[in-house]
Amino acid sequence: MIVDDTGAIQTIQMLLSEAWKARASDLHLEPRAQSMRVRYRIDGLLHDRRQLTGAVVSAVSNRLKVLGGLDIAEKRVA
Secondary structure (H helix, E strand, C coil), rough: CCCCCCHHHHHHHHHHHHHCCCCCCCEEEEEEEEEEEEEEECCCEEEEEEEEEHHHHHHHHHHHHHCCCCCCCCCCCC
C-alpha cells in the first residue's frame, strides 16, 4: 500500500485535531518495529490513543521530518 503525501497530511491533521479536542498538551508519536503508538498527554498523564500501522507510519514520519527540516533519508535518528 502506498500512502502519498496527502494521506500523511490528513493523518497528521486528524491527530492534531484529536489532541486539541482532548485538551492534550503533548502529542507523542512512538515508533515501534512495524507500527507507531500515538499517545496524548492530558493533565500530566500519557494516554494511549491509537496505533498507526503499515505505510502510513513511514509517510507520517517523513512528512514530519520535512516540516522540521530534517533529512528523510536518515533513519537512525528522529
